[in-house]
Amino acid sequence: MDITLDHCVIHVTDWERSNAFYRDVLGAEVVPQGGGYAYRLGRQQLNVHGPGLTPSPVARVPVPPGGSDLCFVWPGSPGEAAAHLKAHGVAVELGPTLRPGARGQGHSVYFCDPDGSLLEFISYG
Template sequence: MPEGVRLDHCVIAVRDWDRSTAFYRDVLGAEIVDHPDGRVAYRFGDQQLNVHGPGLDVGPLVARRPVEPGGSDLCLTWPGTAEEILHHLRRHGVEVEAGPVDRHGGAGGGRSVYFRDPDGSLLELISYR
């Protein structure tokens, strides 16, 4: 494999644009990127989630079985401690499903907290601190 290959973006699907955009912006700190064709993306630094949802024609270049709202399982890195993740999620009224628990991610061992987005996709915040 060529050196330097890494993940650039992936796709999630949502049922309610406003509800999901508020969640990803307010809880996870995503930059909201509006595209001229009506698409939206949630950007985290130089990585992003492209978003499919109601009323959007995404064309033919999609997975054979496109992702459905609530059908994703994503892990994002958190710059602080796992205890700070818990405090942050509670402050935003987000129910924690599990954690902190020890997990291994892309950077090795860390501590993770699991919760769900408004559509039910499983989200994980991992801390490597």
């Protein structure tokens, strides 16, 4: 079997703020979906629970705003990732630091989205 991740869910409190952040900082395509939005990144997608939505089904304990911890592969160096974040006014919480990822060891830079979810850019090679 070759099972891959298709999408996961985050929860946000402000559509306009979050749409701008995920579009500008992560390069996501903001896709209208069911009265809200999804954030498409290449072949993966973040489905988004947010204001005005009552999603169903949800996990036994649904993800709260700011309750996600997600890692994204950054195509350049960790220094370039940190510079990209700085250019967008996003504070680096930690890094660059060596961390294990799906492709082995990489160098990661950690930061938060506007609701406080912990995000990571990992660079390999």
